[in-house]
Amino acid sequence: MGLFNKKSDSPDGPKKPFGETGFGKFCQKVKEKAPELAGDILDVVASGTPVKTAINLIRSKLNDKVRQYPHDPEYTKLMGELDQHRMDWEKEIFSLEIADKQSARSREVEYVKVTGGKRDYMMALVGLIVLAMFVYIVITAVNKPEAFRNNPILVHVVGMVEGAGLAVIYYYYGTSKGSTEKTRIMSEKKND
Secondary structure (H helix, E strand, O other): OOHHHOOOEEOOEEOOOHHHOHHHHHHHHHHHHOHHHHHHHHHHHHOOOOHHHHHHHHHHHHHHHHHHOOOOHHHHHHHHHHHHHHHHHHHHHHHHHHHHHHHHHHHHHHHHHHHOOOOOHHHHHHHHHHHHHHHHHHHHHHHOHHHHOOOHHHHHHHHHHHHHHHHHHHHHHOHHHHHHHHHHHHHHHHHO
């Protein structure tokens, strides 16, 4: 069973073998039409690289071939197909993000229904802890900027905490806040 036929399972059920996916079929096509790129594509696919990075790496290799053979329509056609796969992938990721947000909102609605309108204090506590970490890092960065110089790991951790802090802020005060408020008001109306 080769790489292109390997099946894997996910929490959502069994996945298609890679060779049956759109991107897998594209990689097979590139392997057939441009055998000199087969090794590069196999390295990218076998590495477990995220799809966006894999597409960019393959795009780079195809771009080199287009520049090397500007009058060969096969490479140009493959570039067009790769761009189509990239757009399909971005559409799928966007759909998954929407489903994830809907799932989080559904969880909130169900929690409010089950608890009779009580707040989820554990979620609020986690949010407060993340925001406290965010504020601490900002204060440290202002008062001791030398701590962040030449320390890439610390800078990476700071970025992660900032991202988590922003997610909490967006959840409680961004668009999700409006949905939470609507849910609370609707459950109050039903209880009246």
